[in-house]
Amino acid sequence: MTHKVAILGASGYTGAELVRLISQHPSIEIAALAAERKAGLTMAEVFPHLRHLDLPTLCKISEIDFSQIDLCFCALPHKTSQEVIAALPKDLKIVDLSADFRLRDPAEYEKWYGNPHAALEQQEEAVYGLTEFYRDEIRGARLVAGTGCNAATGQFALRPLITSGLIDLDEIILDLKCAVSGAGRALKENLLHAELSEGYNAYAIGGTHRHLGEFDQEFSKLAGRPVKVQFTPHLVPANRGILATTYVKGDAEAIHAAFVSAYADEPFIEVLPFGTAPSTHHVRGSNFCHIGVTADRIEGRAIVIAALDNLTKGSSGQALQNANLMLGEDETAGLMMAPLFP
Incomplete structure (x- = not known):
């Protein structure tokens, strides 16, 4: 059976990444592209890198006949998406790649994004799209809210440790480096080559990054009490990738064992040797997430490092992984390509 999909926001980085991934999918056809x-x-x-593909011409959303569409990917900016x-x-x-349906509490959405939620009916039915931890809900969902790329990386590094009770929940430091494509394709002065290359900088310092809303929501839900991580993101002069270094209080070997157990059957999560x-x-360019654990020189402390591609596992790859579940396809379909190296 062939499933017909539409991609809204096809002229952005995540839209292009969806096209690249779906072009290799055995049972999904791109029927409409909107920009x-x-x-x-x-x-x-x-x-131009997609010129070899036979694709629909870009159109306006109002021109799409959605009666002929089985699933819609929405790769639009937050606020517009809702x-x-x-x-x-x-x-x-619908699989939404924006931030609009990630936070369950509308008040939290307004707090982090600065405007009241305009689609409360849809927000109530949305399922959080971190596939490895919500796949049963995703299978039966109509609307799935893709996670933030930073939020996904941090959660892969911390969720098993919070549920297992192996770390001090009040002593979590998350230091994250994100490539420039995480900022989107819009023209921005600080992303010009002359201003970004040959250096990197911290941003959203002191707890202002919007993905903290996801961390607060998900970690507190897991722990059954409020959990707040100390989080600083950094912008690095690279096109793709996120590297999250997490500092925790706990036994490093027990932490590594917890990851091995938690991710043993996950096709896209690779736990590296201790x-x-x-x-x-x-x-790079793959739907894999690699996780490593090292003991710190200070006894009773551990360092957890997670790496993924922000455009693939952090966004479009995750979206296709969720769409596969929603459409009754093999979860890994179209996603088992090897990373690009060098």
Whole structure:
């Protein structure tokens, strides 16, 4: 059976990544591609690296016949996404890649994103899209909210430790490095080559990064009490990748064993041998996440490092993984490509 999908926001990085991944999927066909400002252009004109594919011409969302669509990927900016999704057919399966449906409490959404939620009915039915931990709910969902790429990386590094009770929940430090594509494709002065290359900088310092809303929500739910991590993201002059270094209080070997047990059957999570550190080079362009654990020189402390590709496992790959479950396909379909190296 072939499933027909639409991609809204196809002219952005995550939209292009969805096209790249789905082009290799055995049972999904791209039936519509929407990009409001680039409507009328071909994908080859917008993304020359996709010129070998036979794809629909970019159109406006209003031009799509959704009665012919089995599932819609929404790769639009937050706020825009909720407004568009609220107007889509109520029976249409949707995977949203924006931040609009990640937070269950509308008040928390307004706190972190600065505007009231405009699609409360849809927000109530949304399932959080961290596949490895919500796959049963995702299978039966109509609307799945993809996670933030930083939020996904931090959760892969911490969720098994919170549930197992192996770490001090009040002593978690998360130091994260994210490549520039995580900021999207829009033109921004601080992302110009002359201003970004040959250095890197911290941003959203002191607890202002919006993905903290996801950490607070998910970690507190797991622990059954409030959990707040100390989190500082850094922008690095690389195109793809996230590397999260997490400092925790707990026995390093027990922590490593917990990861091995928790992720034993996960096709996309690779737990490295004890004392081995991952690199963004080793996951580039793939749907894999690598996790390493090392003992700190200070007794009773451990360092957990997680690496993934922000555009694939952190966004579009995760979205396709969720779509596979929603459509009754093998979860790994279209996603088992090896990472690109070097």
